[in-house]
Amino acid sequence: MCGGRSGGGKVAAVAAGLDDPWARAVLTAVANPADELLGRLLDRCGAAPVVAWIAGTGAEPAASAELAAGAAEKLRTRLDRWRARYERLDQDAMRAAAEAIGARLVCPGDPEWPTQLDDLGAARPYALWTRGGGDLRFAALRSVAVVGARAATAYGAHVAAELCHGLGERGWTTVSGGAYGIDGAAHRGALAADRPTVVVLACGVDVPYPCGHSSLFQRIAADGVILSEWPPGTVPSRHAFLIRNRVIAALSRGTVVVEAKTRSGALNTARHARELGRAVMAVPGPVTGEMSAGCHLLLREWQAGCVTGAADVLDQVGLIGEDMAPPPDATVLPRDRLDPTSAAILDAVPARGAAGPATIAVTAGHDLDTTLRCLGLLAAGGFVERAPTGWRLPRRAAP
Incomplete structure (x- = not known):
């Protein structure tokens, strides 16, 4: 104090x-x-x-x-x-x-107060100490919490940075806790997209914790927001991090866990998000990786949304018609529209050379009359052509 x-x-x-x-x-x-x-x-x-x-x-x-x-x-x-x-x-x-340090106090009812924090009910903050050039309410309107392990792997740090860079390019704000590992990578990814980011601390806004992120916090304060429930000068405690996590979850439309062990503060944030009715998402990792065990638990037991990129996140938290991810590239080839019998007969036509209808019928497993009828239709559609010694694929289609 x-x-x-x-x-x-x-x-x-x-x-x-x-x-x-x-x-x-x-x-x-x-x-x-x-x-x-x-x-x-x-x-x-x-x-x-x-x-x-x-x-x-x-x-x-x-x-x-x-x-x-x-x-x-x-x-x-x-x-x-x-x-x-x-x-x-x-x-x-x-x-x-x-x-x-230019800190300001934001109270419930103030223009800068994010009203989604009221979802915490009687456990909402009494007030928030904030600093930085961003407006907290505006920054949190379209925001996603991205959290994870401090001892992150190179894979986890890369995914977190790319994910938050993609969210930033789409106009979304990243909210995290400013810690080493996933938190730091998330903030840096957002900054690389020239998008403000929000840090929720478990200490005073004038206390750079961890010390190694002092320069990162300075960059964030330029256009983003650093906030805390504790007054300036307060040093962090272990219990404070768990209390802080509910604010990270409440500020955002959803929480993404990038890497976490099965006993992790990141899962505590996800639990708060679930209790608040927010989207809970997780990034899958190697099945042999201990740092992804918590994410796999969320996917398996909590039915968390599976996230592989920013588009997957916006599918969970975005607005219909505005933020939805485009459908995966699944171009339909003309032959995909054939009925099963015609498709089987087409598959029986050799890729090189030609074959008579009787041979094609035996290979396809259909009678001769059905085979002849389908060959005629396939020829009309340009899938096969008649040759002096039988039927073959068109030359342009042959491998």
């Missing part, structure tokens, strides 16, 4: 004058994300009364009594933890840290 300590009088004064957006900013620092009890309380009475209660300058919100049985008692139990964090919070330092 943001360091520093405010005196008791200053804390009370600041809390009493909180507007709702800044109250939500304070909640990102004092409460764990995805607390559904707190989320329901916020929906009923707003953030400022809740923060005043935590600060000790306001009464317990009356709406807490309207929650499910036992919920008010659970809230009071959590109050001690929230109050302890609040007393350690230096709000001036938090505000200054955000201003220093």
Whole structure:
């Protein structure tokens, strides 16, 4: 959390004058994300009364009594933890840290708030800290989450980059977590298509994690969006990554898992996507590859969409008539339209030389009258021609 300590009088004064957006900013620092009890309380009475209660300058919100049985008692139990964090919070330092990096706060109801996050219900973020030149709501309108293993293979990294490059060329935004491996390849593929991309972090937006992606985050911030539920200065924790994954899933129309073991955070993101009614997709890999075992599990047990390229993704998440993939190239040859008997007789005509109708009939397994009738029709269609010694394929058709 943001360091520093405010005196008791200053804390009370600041809390009493909180507007709702800044109250939500304070909640990102004092409460764990995805607390559904707190989320329901916020929906009923707003953030400022809740923060005043935590600060000790306001009464317990009356709406807490309207929650499910036992919920008010659970809230009071959590109050001690929230109050302890609040007393350690230096709000001036938090505000200054955000201003220093050009971070902005996006709250539910703001023009930049992606309304699809409301599908999370009471577990939606209290607010989002964001930075970057892109508009979050606009970037997420047509977006796909692409996630996978940190220890990605060369195959997985190549597929992720090509996939997101293809999506970017079609006007779609890639959402991922900024980690090594598949996440990083996905972001780079989108940037190569000159398309903004969105990074959802499990730490403050001013904390480059992983450190090796500092330059990548700078490139993303130019036109894309970097966002987090945690305030500036927050360092990542193992549990935070799992909490963060629900936001990646909710922001996007669907989630593609490129590579993952059977126990993987990427499968956690896919699980959130399935619970939210989003499309779940997976890229197949070598059957001997451990890094694709999770993808094969999704294909086998979750009936995930099989993805081999951007067109397959848009088949799952795109609009009918606008984003659907073209049908596979399956040119119909004239002989494909023949009835089975005519096709069998045509196959019995030798590729070189000629054969009499009796020989063709025996080879095709049909009687002579049927063979003669079909040979006449095949000749009319240009499939065979009469020769001095029988029937043969036209010279232009012979191999």
